[in-house]
Amino acid sequence: MNIGQAAAASGVSAKMIRYYEQTGLIPHAARTASRYRDYSESDLHTLRFVRRARDLGFSVAEIGELLGLWRDQTRRSAEVKQIARDHITVLESKIRDLQEMAATLGVLVDACHGDSRPDCPILQSLEADPAGDEQVTVRARRGAV
Amino acid sequence: MNIGQAAAASGVSAKMIRYYEQTGLIPHAARTASRYRDYSESDLHTLRFVRRARDLGFSVAEIGELLGLWRDQTRRSAEVKQIARDHITVLESKIRDLQEMAATLGVLVDACHGDSRPDCPILQSLEADPAGDEQVTVRARRGAV
DNA sequence: CCTTGACCTTCCAATCGTTGGAACCCTCAT
DNA sequence: ATGAGGGTTCCAACGATTGGAAGGTCAAGG
Numbered sequence: 279m280n281i282g283q284a285a286a287a288s289g290v291s292a293k294m295i296r297y298y299e300q301t302g303l304i305p306h307a308a309r310t311a312s313r314y315r316d317y318s319e320s321d322l323h324t325l326r327f328v329r330r331a332r333d334l335g336f337s338v339a340e341i342g343e344l345l346g347l348w349r350d351q352t353r354r355s356a357e358v359k360q361i362a363r364d365h366i367t368v369l370e371s372k373i374r375d376l377q378e379m380a381a382t383l384g385v386l387v388d389a390c391h392g393d394s395r396p397d398c399p400i401l402q403s404l405e406a407d408p409a410g411d412e413q414v415t416v417r418a419r420r421g422a423v
Numbered sequence: 424m425n426i427g428q429a430a431a432a433s434g435v436s437a438k439m440i441r442y443y444e445q446t447g448l449i450p451h452a453a454r455t456a457s458r459y460r461d462y463s464e465s466d467l468h469t470l471r472f473v474r475r476a477r478d479l480g481f482s483v484a485e486i487g488e489l490l491g492l493w494r495d496q497t498r499r500s501a502e503v504k505q506i507a508r509d510h511i512t513v514l515e516s517k518i519r520d521l522q523e524m525a526a527t528l529g530v531l532v533d534a535c536h537g538d539s540r541p542d543c544p545i546l547q548s549l550e551a552d553p554a555g556d557e558q559v560t561v562r563a564r565r566g567a568v
Numbered sequence: 569c570c571t572t573g574a575c576c577t578t579c580c581a582a583t584c585g586t587t588g589g590a591a592c593c594c595t596c597a598t
Numbered sequence: 599a600t601g602a603g604g605g606t607t608c609c610a611a612c613g614a615t616t617g618g619a620a621g622g623t624c625a626a627g628g
Contacts, residue, residue, distance in 0.1 A: 293588085294585080297586080312594055313593085337584080
């Protein structure tokens with residue numbers, strides 16, 4: 279099975295499969311005589327594992343850990359659980375940050391009449407919002423999803 | 424006021440101030456005789472505006488729009504409101520994605536006994552989760568916060 | 569006056585995950 | 599044999615931010 283078929287079957291783009299291979303997340307694929315990458319059912323299995331972990335928001339580094347534990351038949355389930363728990367904590371922190379932003383903006387949107395007049399509480403708030411210190415905290419915690 | 428003081432007073436790092444200037448988000452700063460950037464109270468005002476908008480999760484591109492509207496005394500508040508509303512929509516979509524991830528993981532974490540035994544529902548789920556199609560949708564919607 | 573340290577300047581690189589494109593090679597069907 | 603549609607490698611960009619190197623400037627104190 280070539281990379282295009284593996285991509286379609288796993289939901290990981292061909293570009294990303296090459297990238298994951300290059301960075302060592304997944305092992306180097308077998309090659310055909312003409313140097314095409316060749317994927318087995320077992321390789322597909324791994325690719326699907328990676329995609330599902332990405333769908334759950336795990337970073338590539340975390341997926342590396344999970345793959346290691348997955349392959350290690352003697353792993354302690356406590357290790358996996360801890361990684362998952364830590365990840366949930368991160369997710370929840372991001373959720374809180376986004377909710378805070380949405381709530382603040384929601385208040386401002388509700389206060390803005392939104393017509394052809396120029397005065398606008400949203401801009402006024404951006405201009406001089408007293409809640410500077412808390413916001414710094416949020417900003418510091420903000421990162422990519 | 425030099426860039427370090429402006430950074431401390433605005434909450435925007437010196438690095439980012441230079442970057443914002445370079446990319447045209449904010450105008451070029453005045454310079455002293457020795458080519459140090461020189462910031463006025465009005466410049467600080469703009470920097471704080473930018474920081475607050477970033478704290479609310481607006482992208483730099485969106486902040487550019489907001490700055491334009493802020494400076495335009497004849498803007499229609501409806502324009503600002505629409506940008507804010509669109510942004511709330513994006514935030515809510517990200518929140519939903521993250522909540523979905525956290526909920527799924529939460530179920531798995533609860534199901535994992537988390538001791539020294541190797542069997543682990545978390546890894547089993549990553550290995551073969553039937554909910555492939557929905558996940559693709561989530562993945563497609565996922566982006567930076 | 570000179571040194572020291574803390575600041576400023578520009579430029580270049582890295583992060584993270586992903587996509588796009590160029591230039592080239594391979595395979596299969598017409 | 600020719601062309602379409604794969605594959606291959608390599609290089610660059612996205613967005614926002616940080617780090618660092620190499621050099622100029624400022625204020626303090628010896």
